[in-house]
Amino acid sequence: MGALQKIPTFLTVCALVMIFACLKRHTRCARLTLWAVGWTLVFIHFAAQLLEPGAGPADPFLLAIDGGALQAAAIVFLVSVSAVVEERARRTLLLLALAVPSVTYAVLNAYDVRWRWPYVLCLAGCFGAAAGFSFWVKRGFSLYLAAVTLLCSLAGAWAIQAALKGSFHEGTVVLLGIGFALPGVFICRHYWNASPAVLTISGGFSCWGAVFPSLWLIARYAPHMSLPGALWETPKLFVALGMILAVVEDKSEAIAGMQRQAEALNRQLERFSAITSRLLSGAAPDAICPDVAAAITEVSSFRAAVILIESPEGMLRIAGSSGLSPECLRMLEERTPEWTASHIRGLCARGRRIGKMSFVVAPDAQPSNGTGSMALAGRETEGKPSACRESGTQLLIPLNSAAGTCLGSITLTAGCEVSAIAAEELAHIESLAGDLAVAVELKSLHTQLVWSEKLAAMGQLVAGVAHELNNPLTAIMGFGELMSDAITSARTQDQLKRLLNETRRMKRITDNLLRFSRQSSRDISVARLAPVVQEVVTLCEYYTRKSKVSVEVEISPDLPLLAINEDEIKQVLLNLFNNSCDALQEVAESRQIRIRAYQAGARAVIQVEDTGPGFSNLGRALDPFYTTKPVGKGTGLGLSVCYGIAKRRGGDLRIENVAPHGGRVTLELPVVETLPQALLVASAHA
Template sequence: MPDPLAKLPTVILLGVLVVIFAALLKQNKTFRFRLWFLGWAIIFVRFVLQMIWKFLGISMPVYAAIDLTALQVAGIIFMVSVSALAETKWRNLYFVYFGSSVAVYAFSLTHGIESPWAYLAILLFMSVMPTYNLVRHAGATAWNYGMLASAWAVILWSVYKAFDGRPELGFYGFMMWIYGASAFLFYRKYQRLTPGIVATSLGFLAWSALVPVGHIVHYTPIGREMASDLWNLPKFIVAFGMIVTLLEDERIAAVAAGQREQQMSQQMRRFADLISHLYSGAAVSEVCAQVTQVITETTNFRRAVIVLADGPNRYQIAGHAGFDAIQLQKTSGCVDAMTDEMFLGLARPQSRIGTNSYRARSNYDMMRIQPIDADQPWGEDHKVVIPMNSPGRGVVGAIGLDEPRVPADINPAGLVMVELLATDIAGALDNSKLQKQLFRSEKLAGMGQLVTGVAHELNNPLTAILGYSEILGDRAADAATKRDLDVMRREALRMKRIIENLQRFSRQQRTEKKVVEVRPILEDVLKLRSYDLHASNIRLTQDIQPRSMRVFADETLIHQVLMNILNNAMDAVEGQDDKRIGLEARVQGEQVQIRVFDNGPGFSELTRVFDPFYTTKGPGKGTGLGLSICYGIIRDHGGDIVASNLQPQGASITILLPLHVERTQRAPLATDTMA
């Protein structure tokens, strides 16, 4: 019988290795490395037990069962550590399942159970869970089916040997398969030819090969002395290979971290340049193409698109990168079908990835972008959507990201810079809007002062012209003179109306604001124009929300604004064969939204729509003050008015007025309770 102290050098070396693994475990706490530490700890305890089992008074059958079980369980731990089973939520159950099966098999062998049916039951029990997992969850790949086929070949061979009276050969065959599978799984997991990977994979192969070799050599005259050394050498190769693999991983991780830091630095510089460009006054729509190009070059995503709001419930692509013609056409279809409600529906807690980024998928059949749960595996039609939120206007657009280079790297940290960029673009849009409003307000204020003086100076001579033309008309005897005087009086009256419009433009009139309902005002405007709409063969569509739409406003002025906008729409469709005008009114958040749209030619210069004296009508048909007056009235009511063109043709004017809420319907403000 061999001397127990002969195992001492091996035990000391394994103890040193276990201490090294324990030290490295403090730096690398991954589940895989914890399994490696556990596997080597079991092997270390197994060798210690080989030295002291007699001193502990353990019987030979029990010791042999523990020895076989420990070696088999360690192999199972190593195999599972580099397989997909280590990443499932049932991984702890797998260890209990396989460990208990192996222990029952080993105790049956060492306690002289000879019934082949017992071993058949154990082997079938061991095969149920891995077979189910591979078929149901792992996927139908050639690799998975190859592993399953090889495992079943070993199981069937073990059953055959059990009925042949040699059940121990089935146990050793299963052990050989475990260590052989560990070799292939280890290389497949890392897929690189580095010293650590090569040493570990070859060590597992040698460990597997020494199962039959060691069993054969054990029965040769010199085998009993050398078999122990043959068994131990592959173990040390595997152990040192794993340590080298860990060091290689740390080196690769350090290099990757350096590259990521360099990429992040480059990304931050380029994003900073774009943000500086945005806040320097550059048009956001002109910068969007550059933004998407930078995103595709510095992030994990190959495709990027920026969508901006172009009025209520309308969005358009402002910039894109990485799209081919077909992809862009499909994406444009989805964007054209987007509404404010659909955009808000994407921001679900279940879909959240980062602070302000969400998972979604494109349903091209329904032309919709739908939210999905953030933990779903990445699919071909999946996207990351980052809304651009404005404090005063809600969602003003979004950044869409697609086709990640590495789907597993989609995480909050990788989206932080893009989320910040989305916030900056929303801020730039707000700044641009405020600058335009400030410029227009200053322009209107200057024009108003000029108009006030001009109107006052023109009123006096005009009054004289009207008075004398009337007197001369009464004195004129012949018809020709009277006709000429009538023309002069008619043109003087037209000049008087222009002056009145100038006075309205300069806001030289008092307002009487009160709480009014919008719906009756709309109905009155439509009633007044119903005859002209019918006579002009104009088809009017209405979508007026039945719920209350109360605003604090001057009813006469709001009536004037709506009448002016409807008249403009009627003039715009005058030359169309199919004349169509639409009217929508609804409560949108804390605002009342009124929209009038038509299928006319649209605005030729959107930036000048509300400029004073700008008109697209023919001579004598308009002064160019109508929409300027409307703009001033709506802004004076704390609202907003937006003009936009429709595709393929048409124009739209949208009015936004603050929704009036009764004092009893809101929480009291601090100022309400102050004495």
């Protein structure tokens, strides 16, 4: 083929190199990179041919570049459609193992080296490395691998036999023929689908590989046969066309995948927007949570979802679930009453944050109290695997209020790795979780508002009743005391004494009712906590010593003055202390009351904790007239009065149960630090 006849093919390959270079800039793919490198080597091969003289002996250097570039292109194309193309280390190892001996063979042949053993070593090294690498990667026997190895071994043995006889052209035919034919087999094996791209590439490589033995056979057995040179270049064009079609198909598939993903996200938005509309319209979160869980599993890649909401008692409960087996749901329902919002915060602290407010937790993550896994995958129990063990990634999305209070959580299971979770999908679920948290908080605020209105109405009612009862009670007490002085009968005096005691108890009840309903002024008043606590403990010393109750007081020495009347804080502490003493009557051992006080920011925190049975109903313990004490023992106003005093003074009062048993009341009151110290001391002792 003359120089002018080679120019069209040269320009065509040059255009292909530019096309693949442009495609590589827009697509990060190891296969496409190797294709661009392979066509660059083919271009170098044609450039060297174009520079070779039309007559006379050829320059060995140009022949080495010609044959070496073509052989290297065959190896690059072979690796580009192999099973290790996306593994950088193995890909590099395979390239070196095949390219070094095969290119060396081509260079030796170009310089017409007549020693036999370098050729034999190159052939043995190339085919041996290929066979060893194949069995190392596959790690097992397969009919396909055995057939390919057998054919390559037979071809290699024929080339080695020829090299031992001093004929080296057969080795070049075998290396180039197998190097360009095997990619056609590999692409059908590893990327098979009946698409035009795969069929074109496979057929093109097969024909390209067949060119070299065909030329050898014609030169050997029909040297006078003349065929057009363009015929032998046609397979290259088919391969290039197939590769371009493959890139176009990949792009089309990627675009179709993006469209499907966009449609899925739109369905998510529509479904979640409908749920958000129901939440904003005032629907109860308990009625919507099952729909939220179902929507997450139906329109997202997460296969299981559980929504936990904090109950009025401070414990978590399952408000909605989807994608769980009945056995797994039953186990979660058994464990949920042992969990609180603090366990969610603990798991979030130990988890790894992804997205805006999601945390990756281990499937067997344990709360701090060891009450069992809070993830959807259970842990092994008593040596047996959990019935609801799930594989995949576990995500925890806390339901936080605007103030940062944890109200519950959404726990999700994804059947993929963390890196495969779509960020847009997770963002939509996080947004839905935020809306659900707002709805739960609004429900809680509504409950508190109803309770406050009930208290206000109750206060107005009892104020009038208590005021009307005070006058006759005062008269009864006065006349009773006068009668006790005039009566000498011991039996009658004893009965009259009981009458007066009950009258005084009625008077205390009416005083509590009036104090509960009275609006106190906001005048400046301060109190020191330590003397008040000591006075309360002293007042109850007889009972605590008689009942063998251990009292532990721990007050921070630098605690500032409290912004509350001394009588009010004394009343609150006395009520709390008496409640703890009454609770300890049901305990046979380890009767202990602990009073602890410290400063937290602009507030003083006072905790009264006992080792009794705890609160039986946390949701109603602060309600007026609610009591679990025997008839005649309590009025049910103690905690309500304490709560009212704390709120009037800008503080708060919370109740909770502690493990393994016991109750804790936490009183928060503002501290006074801005007034002059002399004035504070004077006010405290006024």
